[in-house]
Amino acid sequence: MSIRKRCQLVCSPIYASILALSALVAAAGAAAPPAQDPLELTLPPVCYSVVGVPMSIYYDNIVLTQEPDKFHFQVRCDLGKAEARAWTVTPRAADAGDHDWSVCVTDAAGKPIGSARCKLHVAAADAGSHSVLRLLLVGDSLTHASIYPNEIARLLSLPGNPASKLLGTFRPAGVKPGVAHEGYGGWTWLRFVSYYEPKPDGTYRKRSSPFVFLTAAGKPVLDVPRYIRTACDGTPPDVVTFLLGTNDCFAAKADDPKSVEDKSTAMLKQADILLAAFHQAAPRADLGVGLTVPPNSRESGFEANYKGKYHRWNWKRVQHDLVRREIAHFSHREGERIFVVPTELDLDPVDGFPVNNGCHPNATGYQQIGATLYSWVKARLESPRP
Numbered sequence: 001m002s003i004r005k006r007c008q009l010v011c012s013p014i015y016a017s018i019l020a021l022s023a024l025v026a027a028a029g030a031a032a033p034p035a036q037d038p039l040e041l042t043l044p045p046v047c048y049s050v051v052g053v054p055m056s057i058y059y060d061n062i063v064l065t066q067e068p069d070k071f072h073f074q075v076r077c078d079l080g081k082a083e084a085r086a087w088t089v090t091p092r093a094a095d096a097g098d099h100d101w102s103v104c105v106t107d108a109a110g111k112p113i114g115s116a117r118c119k120l121h122v123a124a125a126d127a128g129s130h131s132v133l134r135l136l137l138v139g140d141s142l143t144h145a146s147i148y149p150n151e152i153a154r155l156l157s158l159p160g161n162p163a164s165k166l167l168g169t170f171r172p173a174g175v176k177p178g179v180a181h182e183g184y185g186g187w188t189w190l191r192f193v194s195y196y197e198p199k200p201d202g203t204y205r206k207r208s209s210p211f212v213f214l215t216a217a218g219k220p221v222l223d224v225p226r227y228i229r230t231a232c233d234g235t236p237p238d239v240v241t242f243l244l245g246t247n248d249c250f251a252a253k254a255d256d257p258k259s260v261e262d263k264s265t266a267m268l269k270q271a272d273i274l275l276a277a278f279h280q281a282a283p284r285a286d287l288g289v290g291l292t293v294p295p296n297s298r299e300s301g302f303e304a305n306y307k308g309k310y311h312r313w314n315w316k317r318v319q320h321d322l323v324r325r326e327i328a329h330f331s332h333r334e335g336e337r338i339f340v341v342p343t344e345l346d347l348d349p350v351d352g353f354p355v356n357n358g359c360h361p362n363a364t365g366y367q368q369i370g371a372t373l374y375s376w377v378k379a380r381l382e383s384p385r386p
Contacts, residue, residue, distance in 0.1 A: 037114025039063040039071070039105060042324050044291065044342045045331055047101065047118055048375035049091050051125040053155070055371065056088040057345045061294045062116070063105065064320045066313055070108060077101045077120065085350070091122040098122075121379050126160035128381025133164040134235065135377065136182065138192065139243035142293065143183020144204070146174040147363055151370030152377075153179045162381065169210050169231050182210050188248045189270035193277075196220035211277070222273070224281035236282035239380060241373055242271070243343060245292030245322055246359055250310070254317035264325050279336055286380045289330045290343035291323045293369065295358055297349040302358035312358060319344075341376045343369055 041063055049055040057075075060068040068085075075082045079099055080089030087103075102117035133156070137149050149166065153176060156164045168180035175181075182192075184204040192209045200207045210231065213223045228236050248267035253259045275287055296302070299312045323344055330340050352365025361369070 037105070039065055039114055040320060040324065041103070041105060041114040041116045042320065042327065043103075043116045043118040044327050044340050044345075045118055046121055046340070047342045047345055048121050048123065048372065048379050049089060050123045050127075050371075050375045050378045051091045051093050051096055053371055053375065054088065054090045055346055055375065056086040056348070056368075057101075058086040058348055059103075060085065060297060060349050061344050061347065062103070063114075064317065066316075071113065072106045072108075072110075074104045074106065075102070076104075079120070079122075086348070093125065095122050096124045123375060123378035123382055124160075125158075127378045128162045129160045131162040131381060133162040133239065133377070133381065134167055134232070134237045135164060136167040136232075136237040136240045137243075137373075138240060139181070139183040139290075140187045140247055141183070141185035141360065142243055142246075142366070142369065143181050144170075144172060144185045145360070145366060146172055146176075146179065146181070146183070147366035148370035148373065149179050149181045149183070150174075150176045151367045152374050155371065155374045167232050167237055170204070172204070183243075186247055187244070189242075189244050189267055189274060190248070192244075193222055193270050193273050194220070211274070222277055224277045228281055237285050239286045239288065239377055240278055240282070241288040241290060241341065241377075242274070243290035243293075243369070243373075244271075245326070246319075249292075249318055249322050250315060250359075252318045254314045254321075260318055260321055264322055267322075268325065268329050275336070275338055279338070283337070285337060287336075287338045288341040288373070288376055288380075289326065289338060290341045290369075290373065291326050291345075292319055293344050293347050293359075293361075294319055294349055296353035298353070298355060300355055301353060304356035305358050310358070315358070339376070339380070341373060343372050346372050 043062055059073045075087045077099055079091060079095055080087055099120040101120040102115065104115040105113045107113055137143055143149065153166055166179050168182045170182055171180050192211060194212060195209045196212050197206055197208045211222055211224055211227050212220050213226050215221050228234060245267060249263045252263045278287055295312055295315050302310055302312045327340060330338055346368045347361060347365050348368065352361045352368055354362045
């Protein structure tokens with residue numbers, strides 16, 4: 001493989017140990033948990049909201065079916081209300097704290113099909129108000145579009161928030177003043193881990209990963225400490241979010257389970273490498289892994305983009321399986337300061353997408369993603385930093 005293409009990552013002994021450990025962890029955690037019902041009802045352990053910020057859980061995003069309207073979703077929670085396509089809430093100040101949230105799905109005849117539960121955490125509107133937040137957003141085209149980074153910046157500018165700075169080297173057209181990130185269209189976990197471009201042309205398509213640098217010997221290496229020195233004024237971020245997965249697994253064939261497993265396993269391996277590198281370089285930073293977001297509910301969006309090459313139901317099945325694997329793999333890793341962020345829940349698969357795009361939301365959908373990430377960040381700001 002030429003250096004112009006994806007270069008072989010050359011690591012120091014420390015990073016070599018990260019690679020070995022991450023490979024074992026990824027292999028062990030790649031398998032998705034067994035389905036508990038025909039709809040493969042799937043929820044992360046915790047979902048997040050903030051006082052005064054609307055939040056929803058869309059039923060289509062938690063089940064695997066082409067016809068969610070044929071099922072009845074019975075939600076139990078002491079907050080919010082159930083609507084036709086989603087459960088929604090705008091928490092009040094008295095609602096701050098943890099709440100039990102559960103759903104039972106029945107068929108048209110009232111027969112129970114499956115159930116699931118999670119914890120709803122509502123952060124106070126003034127969580128972290130007396131702190132300072134350095135936030136880095138990493139992702140693919142959803143981040144590149146800069147609408148959800150702009151929304152996060154807007155929400156952080158509201159009263160009751162910390163003094164904040166969005167870190168990053170990329171400021172594409174559309175970013176608001178003070179907004180930056182590391183989000184590039186078409187990128188994957190692997191590209192962030194290992195890609196080096198010896199002849200960049202100034203575009204995002206032909207540039208190295210912002211985290212990969214040449215050693216004195218002229219070899220490309222994943223070097224997050226150097227990124228922090230050169231791009232973050234030498235001060236590590238407090239929070240880093242990652243929203244990736246679509247490009248890693250989009251070509252998987254849902255009818256070929258091995259295709260899905262192979263791509264998911266490879267993706268999780270690269271994710272662990274990058275997360276471990278960030279944890280080593282910034283051990284006090286919280287690392288939020290966004291669950292891969294669902295597609296447009298309309299096949300027309302996929303037809304407009306892919307002209308019959310890729311279809312909505314194939315990607316929906318792959319994405320749903322990937323979310324289950326991500327939850328199994330990244331949950332309960334708080335000791336590594338790794339957290340699951342449920343970015344797949346509050347994204348309206350109908351009104352959050354244009355009719356002519358399969359995977360990219362409209363402004364409403366992007367703002368919903370931004371609100372989810374903001375809600376998780378506010379929850380982390382409530383926790384004393386050791």
